[in-house]
Amino acid sequence: MPNYLWLGTYSSRPALHSSALCLTYDLEDDAYGTIYSVIGRPPHCACAMERSVALRDPMTDRPAFHSRTLLGILADNVLAVLSDYVREACAIVNDAHGRAMHADDWILIFVRSFEDSRFIPTGALVRAHQSLS
Numbered sequence: 001m002p003n004y005l006w007l008g009t010y011s012s013r014p015a016l017h018s019s020a021l022c023l024t025y026d027l028e029d030d031a032y033g034t035i036y037s038v039i040g041r042p043p044h045c046a047c048a049m050e051r052s053v054a055l056r057d058p059m060t061d062r063p064a065f066h067s068r069t070l071l072g073i074l075a076d077n078v079l080a081v082l083s084d085y086v087r088e089a090c091a092i093v094n095d096a097h098g099r100a101m102h103a104d105d106w107i108l109i110f111v112r113s114f115e116d117s118r119f120i121p122t123g124a125l126v127r128a129h130q131s132l133s
Helices: 076-094 105-116 124-132
Strands: 003-009 019-024 032-039 046-054 067-074
Touching: 003 076, 003 105, 003 124, 019 067, 019 076, 019 105, 032 076, 046 076, 067 076, 067 105, 067 124, 076 105, 105 124
Parallel strands: none
Antiparallel strands: 003 019, 003 067, 019 032, 032 046
16 A cells, blocks of 8 residues: 655644645645644654544545645555654754744655655655745
8 A cells, every 4th residue: 555645734824833844645635634734833843643634624625735745655665754854853853953944844844855755756855845835
């Protein structure tokens, strides 16, 4: 079973966080997924993970994300380290040592790390930058 890694952007663009990572096992818009996000503002961010989240609200039929960008298809063995990479990206944002960090910079750090580790294909970082701008 494939594991699809998405970058989801919210339509309301909350002031603090405008996006999240989403892992699904299906390409359909009404799939369920695991959402990885960050709560709080640097340097006090914390990671959050929500399992079995409907990507389309069954009551309103509205999607959870304004848009989703496919970052790559993950091998099953990569799932074991996914949460570790998310936590480490969050820690890097928190330890910025005075540099101005945007709350969604953790996603770019995560994607760069996953791309460098060859867990996702080259070009995912470019797609992530485009989705977040």
